[in-house]
Amino acid sequence: MTDKSTTLILFGATGDLAHRMIFPSLYHLLCDGLLPEPFHILASGRTEMDDAAFHATIREALGTYAQAELLDEDRIATFFGMIGYCPVSAGDAAQFAALAERARALGDRPMAFYLSTPPSLFAPTAQGLAAAGLVGPATRIAMEKPIGQDLASSRAVNDAIGDLFSESRIFRVDHYLGKETVQNLLALRFANRLFEPLWNASAIDHVQITVAETVGLEGRVSYYDGVGALKDMVQNHVLQILSIIAMEPPARMDSTAVRDEKVKVLRSLRPMDAETVRTHSVRGQYRDGAVKGKLVSGYAEELGHPSDTETFVALKAHIDNWRWTGVPFYLRTGKCMPERQSEILIQFKPVSHSIFGRNGRGGDVEPNRLIIRLQPDENIRLALMAKRPGLDRGGVKLEQVELDVSLAHAFAGERRRIAYERLLLDFLEGDTTLFVRRDEVEAQWAWIDSITRSWTDAEQKVVHYAAGTWGPSAGIALIERDGASWHD
Numbered sequence: 493m494t495d496k497s498t499t500l501i502l503f504g505a506t507g508d509l510a511h512r513m514i515f516p517s518l519y520h521l522l523c524d525g526l527l528p529e530p531f532h533i534l535a536s537g538r539t540e541m542d543d544a545a546f547h548a549t550i551r552e553a554l555g556t557y558a559q560a561e562l563l564d565e566d567r568i569a570t571f572f573g574m575i576g577y578c579p580v581s582a583g584d585a586a587q588f589a590a591l592a593e594r595a596r597a598l599g600d601r602p603m604a605f606y607l608s609t610p611p612s613l614f615a616p617t618a619q620g621l622a623a624a625g626l627v628g629p630a631t632r633i634a635m636e637k638p639i640g641q642d643l644a645s646s647r648a649v650n651d652a653i654g655d656l657f658s659e660s661r662i663f664r665v666d667h668y669l670g671k672e673t674v675q676n677l678l679a680l681r682f683a684n685r686l687f688e689p690l691w692n693a694s695a696i697d698h699v700q701i702t703v704a705e706t707v708g709l710e711g712r713v714s715y716y717d718g719v720g721a722l723k724d725m726v727q728n729h730v731l732q733i734l735s736i737i738a739m740e741p742p743a744r745m746d747s748t749a750v751r752d753e754k755v756k757v758l759r760s761l762r763p764m765d766a767e768t769v770r771t772h773s774v775r776g777q778y779r780d781g782a783v784k785g786k787l788v789s790g791y792a793e794e795l796g797h798p799s800d801t802e803t804f805v806a807l808k809a810h811i812d813n814w815r816w817t818g819v820p821f822y823l824r825t826g827k828c829m830p831e832r833q834s835e836i837l838i839q840f841k842p843v844s845h846s847i848f849g850r851n852g853r854g855g856d857v858e859p860n861r862l863i864i865r866l867q868p869d870e871n872i873r874l875a876l877m878a879k880r881p882g883l884d885r886g887g888v889k890l891e892q893v894e895l896d897v898s899l900a901h902a903f904a905g906e907r908r909r910i911a912y913e914r915l916l917l918d919f920l921e922g923d924t925t926l927f928v929r930r931d932e933v934e935a936q937w938a939w940i941d942s943i944t945r946s947w948t949d950a951e952q953k954v955v956h957y958a959a960g961t962w963g964p965s966a967g968i969a970l971i972e973r974d975g976a977s978w979h980d
């Protein structure tokens with residue numbers, strides 16, 4: 493752990509993410525006495541306004557997004573006492589100079605810059621800060637995803653930021669890593685003796701990772717169109733989950749050891765080509781339908797013109813290493829699905845010989861299955877075979893039962909945190925473990941590029957699915973061809 497940053501300069505402070513997540517998280521941290529003391533936030537956006545007008549916008553955001561029981565006018569006044577607003581547009585040296593003056597007036601204290609802006613502004617913002625004399629060995633910088641739109645542009649961003657900050661001072665945010673449930677995957681795998689001996693190709697048939705959302709575009713058309721589900725969700729969140737599920741045990745729970753193991757997995761992903769994308773990937777786009785009883789108009793209608801952007805993607809991935817040879821990882825994510833559901837399914841192989849059927853076969857022995865539900869509810873379910881009570885005159889009857897651990901129940905007294913609370917605190921304290929290292933993000937892009945390139949080469953277009961369904965039938969066929977099925 494290093495020195496704490498006591499001044500936070502936030503770019504994109506008038507944006508949606510700042511309102512929904514960053515300010516409510518900072519407020520929660522203040523309520524728990526977890527912010528450094530003293531602490532200052534310089535909020536910055538392109539809009540011209542004074543501190544009071546900015547505070548009014550944040551007051552509204554807290555009312556909507558902060559925990560209601562924590563709202564307290566005195567505490568909110570203390571919070572606003574920490575927050576100043578400075579209009580800054582990338583490229584405007586005078587505005588950067590004014591920001592620097594205001595920052596210096598707070599004292600010569602370690603600063604942290606948080607960029608919640610479009611990625612095209614990452615380099616110009618960092619350069620503006622450097623030109624204004626704000627960047628030094630004690631400063632650190634955080635950036636929201638996406639880091640680039642492909643490997644080449646991500647390298648360009650990483651080079652530009654890397655010219656000004658050392659890697660240990662760069663914090664690439666993937667908010668899934670801030671989720672308690674994602675961190676719990678490390679605990680499940682490496683704090684239990686039970687799983688590791690079976691966590692490989694000899695016992696596991698396949699793995700499924702699903703991140704399904706009920707929401708559609710929600711007004712993010714201009715960002716989303718042309719990006720699509722592969723780059724918006726798989727490139728980052730889904731691949732981070734995959735890397736934690738598939739990695740070798742790290743030697744220690746520290747940022748280098750954990751990230752070294754994750755990057756090895758990401759580099760072992762088998763690239764796709766024009767041949768394999770046809771059978772190993774499906775692109776979908778929702779059209780009219782109903783989600784949870786509410787009518788939803790199709791993506792193209794919402795957009796106002798036809799588009800080839802996918803809002804659903806299903807993939808069959810392979811990790812070419814000793815542990816996972818021959819084990820497919822089925823990945824899927826989509827918008828306007830029937831349920832919000834993020835989960836990982838580990839499908840074990842059948843017992844090697846069944847004593848319950850004839851000739852070692854049959855007898856209704858289902859292979860074990862471990863389901864780790866990340867959201868909305870947090871639970872771990874292990875499907876086991878059990879004997880159905882009875883006198884067994886016609887032979888032993890077996891049935892699948894579940895060992896079901898609800899984490900919400902097990903930790904009923906604990907407050908559930910916004911992912912950003914953890915990430916902001918780690919950022920201010922300088923712990924990079926839950927942030928994405930340059931080599932990880934670039935390995936992620938290298939694999940994603942192989943898919944997008946192959947989609948172009950194979951001229952693979954989106955297929956449609958009705959909003960409120962689990963994606964196009966081709967997505968179902970992708971896994972059923974292999975004799976498995978999605979766990980919905």
Ligand code: BG6
Pocket residue numbers: 705724725
């Ligand atoms: C974001 C994506 O990174 O993650 C969004 O850009 C998506 O499209 C969101 O909706 C999902 O996050 P969560 O925390 O709601 O699962």
